[in-house]
Amino acid sequence: MEADESIMRHVIALSVENVQSGRGGPFAAVVVRDGKIIAEGTNVVTSENDPTAHAEITAIRNACQKLNTFQLDGCDIYTSCEPCPMCLGAIYWARPRTIYYGNTKSDAASIGFDDSFIYEQLDHPPEKRSIPMRQLLADEAISGFRAWEAKEDKIAY
Amino acid sequence: MEADESIMRHVIALSVENVQSGRGGPFAAVVVRDGKIIAEGTNVVTSENDPTAHAEITAIRNACQKLNTFQLDGCDIYTSCEPCPMCLGAIYWARPRTIYYGNTKSDAASIGFDDSFIYEQLDHPPEKRSIPMRQLLADEAISGFRAWEAKEDKIAY
Numbered sequence: 001m002e003a004d005e006s007i008m009r010h011v012i013a014l015s016v017e018n019v020q021s022g023r024g025g026p027f028a029a030v031v032v033r034d035g036k037i038i039a040e041g042t043n044v045v046t047s048e049n050d051p052t053a054h055a056e057i058t059a060i061r062n063a064c065q066k067l068n069t070f071q072l073d074g075c076d077i078y079t080s081c082e083p084c085p086m087c088l089g090a091i092y093w094a095r096p097r098t099i100y101y102g103n104t105k106s107d108a109a110s111i112g113f114d115d116s117f118i119y120e121q122l123d124h125p126p127e128k129r130s131i132p133m134r135q136l137l138a139d140e141a142i143s144g145f146r147a148w149e150a151k152e153d154k155i156a157y
Numbered sequence: 158m159e160a161d162e163s164i165m166r167h168v169i170a171l172s173v174e175n176v177q178s179g180r181g182g183p184f185a186a187v188v189v190r191d192g193k194i195i196a197e198g199t200n201v202v203t204s205e206n207d208p209t210a211h212a213e214i215t216a217i218r219n220a221c222q223k224l225n226t227f228q229l230d231g232c233d234i235y236t237s238c239e240p241c242p243m244c245l246g247a248i249y250w251a252r253p254r255t256i257y258y259g260n261t262k263s264d265a266a267s268i269g270f271d272d273s274f275i276y277e278q279l280d281h282p283p284e285k286r287s288i289p290m291r292q293l294l295a296d297e298a299i300s301g302f303r304a305w306e307a308k309e310d311k312i313a314y
């Protein structure tokens with residue numbers, strides 16, 4: 001499907017409004033199916049006390065609630081900015097069809113957001129990251145995975 | 158602070174229980190402050206129809222609601238598995254002190270989860286990813302960022 005510039009203009013307007021209303025950062029996103037917006041989301045990190053409440057995460061959660069599913073097959077996401085690693089990860093788990101974005105992660109970095117920094121951190125091995133990460137009780141932790149393998153009626157995702 | 162193996166054992170037990178109860182995948186996490194668990198989370202993607210409801214995301218959201226903040230300064234996170242890119246991004250936005258994990262992303266890949274695949278995808282430029290990403294209306298999208306820069310009473314995060 002072709003990109004719909006009128007949808008991106010709506011997303012951009014939402015991002016500006018989100019700043020002006022004081023709800024959060026300058027970010028908005030929508031989920032589109034069959035050419036129509038089915039869910040919206042803006043960044044509400046500071047107003048909702050939720051560091052995970054970025055625009056894409058909020059839009060994906062809203063869309064899945066509406067569609068009663070945990071997958072966005074055949075949907076497109078329009079977002080005012082290239083997704084941060086958290087949101088890109090969420091997108092991969094939700095598995096939409098196409099992503100359209102306005103600003104880049106470099107644009108985000110230039111106004112003080114950590115997106116580029118976090119992308120760099122992901123490339124370091126766990127023990128070299130700025131937030132230290134240490135493995136613990138690996139021999140015991142695997143029991144959860146063994147339980148998953150053994151479960152016959154599991155719902156894969 | 159030293160790692161507390163009894164906390165990790167509790168997290169591992171939660172991950173097994175999460176499979177057995179059919180709530181979701183074999184993953185659990187807790188947020189710890191001053192040596193005490195202040196919030197728990199398990200993977201409830203399929204039972205809640207929320208692809209973002211991984212254990213770490215759920216635990217971070219619960220902890221922030223409890224502490225009435227969007228930052229986890231001085232907190233540690235114990236998670237049954239090395240975080241996927243979405244959860245690692247969420248951790249960077251929440252800014253806890255230390256992460257302890259049980260299984261690795263390779264362990265997760267070996268039982269069918271996409272963690273390693275998503276890590277690889279993040280290293281590709283947007284236009285080369287398996288979910289296509291395309292920039293649109295960059296000249297207009299920047300208006301949200303300009304509004305953010307101009308706002309005097311903004312709450313940074």
